[in-house]
Amino acid sequence: MIKRSFIGLFSPVLQYEELDTSKTVDSIKVTGAVTFFVDKKYSKKDSLLIKPGDKVKSGDIFSVFNDSEEMIISSVTGEISGIEAFSGNFGKEYTAVTVKTESGGNNVNKDFGKTLKKASKSSLNQIIKNFPGVVSDTVFVNPDKPVDSIVITGMDSDLLISNNKYIVKNRIKDIKAGIVFIEKMTGINSFITVVPESLAVVAQDIGVPVRVVELTYPLASPMLITQNIMGRKVTAGKTAEDSGVMVINAETVAAMGAASVKSEIPGSKIVTVIDKNGDTRLVSAIIGTPVNTVLSQLKIDVNEGDRVITGGPLTGTAVYSDSHPVLPDTEAIMVQDREDIPEILDNSCINCGECVRICPAKVPVNLLIRFLENGEYDEAADSYDLFSCIDCGLCAYVCQAQIPVFQYITLAKHEFTRNNTVEAENA
Ligand code: SF4
Ligand code: SF4
Numbered sequence: 354m355i356k357r358s359f360i361g362l363f364s365p366v367l368q369y370e371e372l373d374t375s376k377t378v379d380s381i382k383v384t385g386a387v388t389f390f391v392d393k394k395y396s397k398k399d400s401l402l403i404k405p406g407d408k409v410k411s412g413d414i415f416s417v418f419n420d421s422e423e424m425i426i427s428s429v430t431g432e433i434s435g436i437e438a439f440s441g442n443f444g445k446e447y448t449a450v451t452v453k454t455e456s457g458g459n460n461v462n463k464d465f466g467k468t469l470k471k472a473s474k475s476s477l478n479q480i481i482k483n484f485p486g487v488v489s490d491t492v493f494v495n496p497d498k499p500v501d502s503i504v505i506t507g508m509d510s511d512l513l514i515s516n517n518k519y520i521v522k523n524r525i526k527d528i529k530a531g532i533v534f535i536e537k538m539t540g541i542n543s544f545i546t547v548v549p550e551s552l553a554v555v556a557q558d559i560g561v562p563v564r565v566v567e568l569t570y571p572l573a574s575p576m577l578i579t580q581n582i583m584g585r586k587v588t589a590g591k592t593a594e595d596s597g598v599m600v601i602n603a604e605t606v607a608a609m610g611a612a613s614v615k616s617e618i619p620g621s622k623i624v625t626v627i628d629k630n631g632d633t634r635l636v637s638a639i640i641g642t643p644v645n646t647v648l649s650q651l652k653i654d655v656n657e658g659d660r661v662i663t664g665g666p667l668t669g670t671a672v673y674s675d676s677h678p679v680l681p682d683t684e685a686i687m688v689q690d691r692e693d694i695p696e697i698l699d700n701s702c703i704n705c706g707e708c709v710r711i712c713p714a715k716v717p718v719n720l721l722i723r724f725l726e727n728g729e730y731d732e733a734a735d736s737y738d739l740f741s742c743i744d745c746g747l748c749a750y751v752c753q754a755q756i757p758v759f760q761y762i763t764l765a766k767h768e769f770t771r772n773n774t775v776e777a778e779n780a
Contacts, residue, residue: 367570367667367747369509370625370633371551372518378623378635381650383429386453387641388678389483391423394446395438407433409452412462412618414480417448422475426483427452428620428640430460442670443767452641466616470534477538484612485622485640486517486605487682498594502583503541505532507548507556507603508566508573509625511665511746513633514685516623520603521548525558528603530610532561535601546603547578570667571713571745575600590740622679627666627687628653638679644686645675658691667746668759700754708748708758714741718748718758725761730769739765 400419409415409427416424417436435451462468472480478495482488487510505528507521521528528546536542544561549568556563564582566573572581575593578600579585585596593600604623611617626634626647638647644663648655655661655675662669663677665685679686708718716738724733733739742762749759 367512367750369549369568369570369573370513370515370518371549371568372515372522374522376635378519378637379651381636381638381642381647383454383639383642384646385643386431386434386451387429387639388449388451388643389425389427389641390439390441390678390680391417391421391425391448391450392482393418393421393423393448395436395448401436403433403436403450405433405435409433410460410462411620412465414462414465414468417450422479424476424479424483425450426480426619428618429454431455443764445767461618463616465618466613469612470537474538481605481609483640483681484605484608484619485681486602486608487684488601488605495594498592499597500539500541500594500599501597502543502545502599503532503535504575504578504583504598504600505544505546505559505561505603505606506573506575506578506600507546507552508578509665510573510684511668512570513627513631513687514625514665515633515635516625516684517603518549518552519623519635520607521546521552521556521559524603524607524611525555527607527610527614528559530614531606531608532559532610534609534613535606545582547573547582571743571747574713574743574745576743577713589738590734622681622683624679624683625665625685626651626653627685629659629688629690629693640681641678643676643678644672647679647686648675648688653688655688656691658694660689660691660694662687662689667750668744695755698755700756702756703754705753707751707753711747711751712742713745713747714738714743716742716748722756722758722761725758725765728768730765730772733765734769739769742766 402416411430413427431452431454434453437449439447439449507517509517532544546556546559547564547566548556550565553565576587579587579593579598583598585598587596608619612619620640621637622640624636624638660671661675662671663683702722704719712718721733721737746759752758
């Protein structure tokens with residue numbers, strides 16, 4: 354939960370951030386090492402395709418495991434210095450690959466663009482997951498979920514963030530090239546761009562239809578864009594892709610364009626950094642850079658008891674170490690002063706109904722929370738619309754009893770999916 358003064362004290366209507374065009378983007382220098390996460394649990398018994406001491410160049414694409422398609426794009430040139438298990442939030446297991454960077458030189462993979470264009474559809478799925486921006490697990494080449502329309506979003510995922518708006522304002526040519534690339538690789542030729550009113554004129558130059566989204570949170574959620582703008586119904590538990598629509602961040606599309614045309618390596622991420630006062634800055638950080646490197650270069654102190662969050666004010670997640678890396682989907686880094694962290698209280702729901710009134714998905718949150726607190730995830734999913742939730746975080750924001758409702762919901766979705774996957778595998 355967050356300091357409400359960041360985002361409009363008790364305001365009934367929360368607004369996405371407008372782009373402040375007077376702001377510049379600070380480049381964060383990498384010092385030391387970067388870390389990449391692979392979406393597979395690491396075990397020492399695994400057969401690995403890389404080992405400590407191996408050299409990599411910026412733009413090299415490589416697999417880590419013999420028996421997994423997961424790939425990494427190295428954002429730096431250097432030497433692999435570690436491969437180890439990493440436990441993320443909600444018990445999710447990853448493999449962390451650390452690369453010690455080499456100083457000096459300009460040793461990069463100059464054929465990155467060619468490699469990308471020649472990639473098979475299945476490896477393209479894996480490669481694109483490393484591109485900056487939030488890319489769906491299924492990316493856009495998925496025979497089970499045939500997508501016929503692409504929405505390029507110049508909106509951002511949470512309050513105070515303006516990454517995609519910045520990209521629309523400044524990288525029209527790259528976005529256009531990205532559209533050409535996607536069309537060539539997928540055959541999809543139906544594109545629209547969604548932007549706030551303030552960018553509607555600029556976005557015309559992208560050359561595809563432009564639709565304006567109001568700044569009222571959470572209207573820019575991919576689910577709501579799919580329903581409200583594309584007119585496609587997304588049923589509970591399904592994604593926008595199930596309805597044939599892929600919503601892709603402008604940042605990702607621009608990175609695809611720059612990679613395919615200029616062989617530019619998609620190794621940097623635009624990140625909104627939110628300090629303890631709620632002031633924001635945009636930075637460009639090499640993917641894999643430790644969060645503490647970003648904060649120290651911006652001279653933002655993190656003291657004992659402060660909290661570091663990746664993501665925005667309503668949907669971000671606290672990281673337990675500020676050496677956590679900037680990941681391809683790290684949209685924001687937020688530092689919360691220890692004085693502003695709400696006390697963890699063992700409060701019960703007082704049935705005030707605020708969460709129900711604000712929920713855009715009409716989830717009966719006041720009833721749902723009772724099942725989530727008891728770990729009854731099947732009941733929550735079957736009878737109380739757990740999977741209708743669009744992950745906006747508003748219920749936790751308004752909760753009068755300060756129950757971390759959104760965290761309960763996120764945990765429940767994760768546990769429900771994990772339990773059902775295990776059951777299916779054992780069947
Ligand atoms: S996070 Fe809460 S308010 Fe938002 S859709 Fe889900 S249940 Fe509703
Ligand atoms: S806002 Fe909090 S206290 Fe009020 S009904 Fe919802 S969960 Fe219960």
